[in-house]
Amino acid sequence: MKRTLALTGNESAAEAMRQINPDVVAAYPITPQTELMHAFTQLVADGAVKTEMILVESEHSAMSACVGAAAAGVRVMTATSANGLALMWEIVYIAASLRLPLVMAVVNRALSGPINIHCDHSDSMGCRDSGWIQLYGENPQEVYDNMLQAVRIAEHPDVLLPVMPTYDGFIISHTLERVDVIGDDEASAFVGEPKPRFSLLDIDRPVTYGPLDLQDYYFEHKKQQAEAMKRAKEVVREVGEEYGARTGRAYGFFDAYRTEDAEQIILCLGSAAGTAKAVADELRDGGRKVGVLKLRMFRPFPAEELARAIGHARSIAVLDRAEGFNGVGGPVCPEVKAALYKAGGADVFNYVYGLGGRDLGPDLIRSVFDDLEAGRADPREAIHLGVRS
Amino acid sequence: MAEERGWREIPIGGLILEAGNAERYVTGGWRTYRPQVDKDVCIDCLQCWLLCPDMCINVEDGRMTGYDYAHCKGCGICERICPVHAIRMILESEAPGGADEGGCWRSGKKRAPKKGAGGGGRTA
Ligand code: SF4
Ligand code: SF4
Numbered sequence: 001m002k003r004t005l006a007l008t009g010n011e012s013a014a015e016a017m018r019q020i021n022p023d024v025v026a027a028y029p030i031t032p033q034t035e036l037m038h039a040f041t042q043l044v045a046d047g048a049v050k051t052e053m054i055l056v057e058s059e060h061s062a063m064s065a066c067v068g069a070a071a072a073g074v075r076v077m078t079a080t081s082a083n084g085l086a087l088m089w090e091i092v093y094i095a096a097s098l099r100l101p102l103v104m105a106v107v108n109r110a111l112s113g114p115i116n117i118h119c120d121h122s123d124s125m126g127c128r129d130s131g132w133i134q135l136y137g138e139n140p141q142e143v144y145d146n147m148l149q150a151v152r153i154a155e156h157p158d159v160l161l162p163v164m165p166t167y168d169g170f171i172i173s174h175t176l177e178r179v180d181v182i183g184d185d186e187a188s189a190f191v192g193e194p195k196p197r198f199s200l201l202d203i204d205r206p207v208t209y210g211p212l213d214l215q216d217y218y219f220e221h222k223k224q225q226a227e228a229m230k231r232a233k234e235v236v237r238e239v240g241e242e243y244g245a246r247t248g249r250a251y252g253f254f255d256a257y258r259t260e261d262a263e264q265i266i267l268c269l270g271s272a273a274g275t276a277k278a279v280a281d282e283l284r285d286g287g288r289k290v291g292v293l294k295l296r297m298f299r300p301f302p303a304e305e306l307a308r309a310i311g312h313a314r315s316i317a318v319l320d321r322a323e324g325f326n327g328v329g330g331p332v333c334p335e336v337k338a339a340l341y342k343a344g345g346a347d348v349f350n351y352v353y354g355l356g357g358r359d360l361g362p363d364l365i366r367s368v369f370d371d372l373e374a375g376r377a378d379p380r381e382a383i384h385l386g387v388r389s
Numbered sequence: 390m391a392e393e394r395g396w397r398e399i400p401i402g403g404l405i406l407e408a409g410n411a412e413r414y415v416t417g418g419w420r421t422y423r424p425q426v427d428k429d430v431c432i433d434c435l436q437c438w439l440l441c442p443d444m445c446i447n448v449e450d451g452r453m454t455g456y457d458y459a460h461c462k463g464c465g466i467c468e469r470i471c472p473v474h475a476i477r478m479i480l481e482s483e484a485p486g487g488a489d490e491g492g493c494w495r496s497g498k499k500r501a502p503k504k505g506a507g508g509g510g511r512t513a
Contacts, residue, residue, distance in 0.1 A: 099402035160401065198404060208405035220396035221403050227396075 001183040009172035012140040012179050013079065013105050013165075014039035016147035018049055019187035022103075023074035023194075026054035026065035030084035031117045032169035033107040037079060059084040063091035063104075070100035071209045073199030075151070078102065081169060082109035082123040089127070095162045096131025097225065098209055101154035101194075102162040104132075105147065108270065108321075109169040110356040118357020119169040121269065121321040125331045131225055133159075133232055134299040136269040137167040138255075140177045142296075145249055151191045152239045158231045160197075168271040170357065182247055190246060229300045236297055253302035255294040256309045258284060262291030264372040265310050265346075267336060268319035269295050272353070272360050276319075279365040290369050298332070303339035311343030315372040320382070321354045329382030349377035353385040360386065412460070416443070420463035422478040424456060430475035437467035437476065 007015060013036050017025070025044075027037050044053040052069075056062045059080055070076045080088060085106060095102050111122040124134060133153060137143045146165035154163040167173060182190070198207045213221060237252060244250020257277050259265055266276045273294035283290045293310050295302075310316055318337075320330020328334075329350035337348050351368055354360045364386050371377045400406055433453050438446040445461035447454045468476040 097402060098404075198406070205406075206408040208410070209402070211403060211405055213403045216393060217399065217403070220394075220399055221401070223396040224399075224401050228401075 003181050003183075005179050005181060006176050007140050007144075007179045008035070008174050008176050009137075009140045009143045009167045010036040010107065010174065011039055012144040013147055013167075014043065015179070015181055016144045016187075017077060018043050019181075019184055020075070020077065020148065020151055020191055021049045021188070022051050022077040024052045024054065024066070024069035024076045025078060026056050026062045026069070026076075027078045027080070028056050028059045028062045028084060030059070030081045030109075032109055032119075032173045033079045033081040033084070033105070035173070036105060036107065059087040060091060063088040063095065066102050066104075067091055067095050067098065067100055068200075070095070070102050071098065071198075071200045073194070073196030073201065075155075075194040076100075076102050077104065077151075079105035079107065081107045082111050082117075085123045085127065086111060092127055092130050092132065094210070097221070099160040099225070099228070100162060101151075101160055103147070103150045103154055104162065104164050105143075106164050106166040107169045107173045108166050116356040117169070119171050119271075119321070120355045120357065121166075122323070122355075124164060124166045125322040127164075128299055128331060131161060131229070132299060133161055133163040133229070133236070133297070135163065135165045135236075135297055136295065137165060137172065138271055138273050138294060139172060140167075140175070140179045141249070143167045143172065144179055144181060145243065145247070145251065146296075148187060148190060149236075149239050149243050149251065153232065153235050155194055156232075156235045156239075157195075157197075159228055159235050161225070161228055161232060166270070171271045180247075180249075186246065190243070233297075233300050233302065236300075251296065253295075253297045253305055254309065255296060257292040257294065259291030259293055259310055259313070261289055263289040263314040264369055265291045265293055265313045265316045266319060266365065266368060267293040267295060267310065267316060267332070268321075269298065269332065270321065272319055272321065272365075275360060275362055276365050279362050279369065282362075283366070283369055288369070288373070295332070301335050301339070303335070306336065306339045307343040311340055311346060313346045315347045315349065315375070315377075316340075317349045317351055317368045317372055317377070319360075319368070319385070320350060320352050323352050323355060323382075323384075327381070333382070347375075347377075347379060349379060350382035351385040352382045358386050415459050416462055417457075417459045420458075420461060420481055422463040422465060423458070423481050423484045424461065424463065424465070424467050424476050424478055425484075426453065426455065427475045427477075428453075430473050431471075432473055432475075434472060436470045436472065440466050440470050442466065 066076045106124045110116040110120045135146045150163040150165045240251030276292040280290045318333040320332045330352045333350035445457040
């Protein structure tokens with residue numbers, strides 16, 4: 001039975017995990033993910049899930065335990081943030097390379113230092129090339145929806161890659177919002193039973209995970225991974241559509257908001273999209289042709305679809321919530337520019353904003369649309385939006 | 390590598406779907422030091438057989454008969470554990486019969502160990 005609940009992003013993720021009822025969760029607490037794990041371990045303690053909860057001594061161990069459990073053929077989930085994700089680093093790549101369909105919520109937080117517990121995307125953007133699928137959620141509703149879909153996407157036989165649903169620390173993780181949840185039976189029917197191809201525990205069909213892989217076969221295994229990432233696009237689409245048919249909330253690669261005839265478009269990920277859409281509405285009321293492209297799926301990168309959706313605009317501002325320290329800007333913008341390379345006309349500008357939880361209010365968004373319209377932005381390097389001069 | 394297959398034909402993730410395949414990977418060439426046993430001193434307690442991480446101690450009828458040099462990596466654990474000091478490690482380059490003896494190879498030449506021959510026997 002459907003219910004409407006008031007949940008924070010973390011509670012919303014925990015509610016999805018309750019319904020998914022994973023076999024194993026191994027996790028270590030870190031702000032702002034901590035409340036998600038509080039809520040979930042309470043469910044374990046109450047017997048509301050059958051999950052084997054492994055409390056580990058570090059995130060490196062958390063991801064290692066997840067890899068082991070997934071190789072044993074069960075459904076595995078975890079969650080982390082920022083420095084916790086950084087400590088997992090080595091095993092994050094191994095999970096993807098071993099083609100283990102883990103799901104890990106990443107509650108976005110600035111990566112130290114200086115130490116900061118608030119939101120930016122430097123943690124998940126840092127592992128954008130680790131072989132994980134990345135889905136960025138805008139609000140607690142999307143957190144819940146992405147968590148359920150992530151399981152299906154990861155375990156799809158055409159994919160078998162880990163999935164990282166992310167959401168903005170504090171801004172989403174600690175904000176109470178309305179969330180529509182589907183019934184427990186519906187949720188379990190949607191995610192289905194895990195059907196592992198191999199299990200380390202199957203002594204009749206023994207299998208070796210993680211052997212040495214040198215010049216002769218490593219490249220072939222990387223090719224397989226690259227192809228799986230390409231196939232994941234279709235699966236993300238299918239799962240998003242099926243989820244829509246069941247719940248009324250369909251998902252794709254991105255959400256194109258009033259972009260069809262837009263001359264100026266802001267492209268962003270996560271919670272910033274809500275503010276951007278509100279500002280776009282206001283400017284539309286004043287007769288300006290503006291729109292917002294909220295990118296949900298950053299990995300795999302939907303280059304062609306994106307070019308079709310926004311290539312017609314006169315100018316585009318890509319908002320990056322992470323600094324790339326490459327001398328030109330953040331990590332999302334170069335990919336958007338590459339996607340638009342053959343699409344022609346649009347001028348693309350990069351804005352780095354919100355580092356360490358710095359607020360992105362409507363005024364700043366308005367200033368970006370104004371820059372775009374007046375042709376004031378510098379195309380050569382990123383503008384640091386909201387930094388004091 | 391006998392046959393090199395394409396990316397579509399191999400298991401994903403570098404998985405190996407067959408048990409006991411490590412035997413085909415001849416690792417003896419990694420060895421710097423070669424263990425040698427003095428069977429006059431050895432009391433066949435088989436502690437070396439228990440502890441060898443590469444299962445390279447040959448045993449027949451409950452007796453330690455020598456080494457599988459095709460896989461022994463020369464770690465020296467057997468020498469350390471032997472309670473009667475029957476094992477010593479000698480430099481591969483100074484091994485009797487040269488480096489090719491008993492499954493060690495140079496310049497890509499591979500040789501399987503002779504069955505039951507081990508590499509043991511009295512050292513000179
Ligand atoms: S440990 Fe020493 S005494 Fe025991 S079986 Fe091995 S070589 Fe012989
Ligand atoms: S040296 Fe090491 S690998 Fe070789 S036989 Fe002794 S214990 Fe085994």
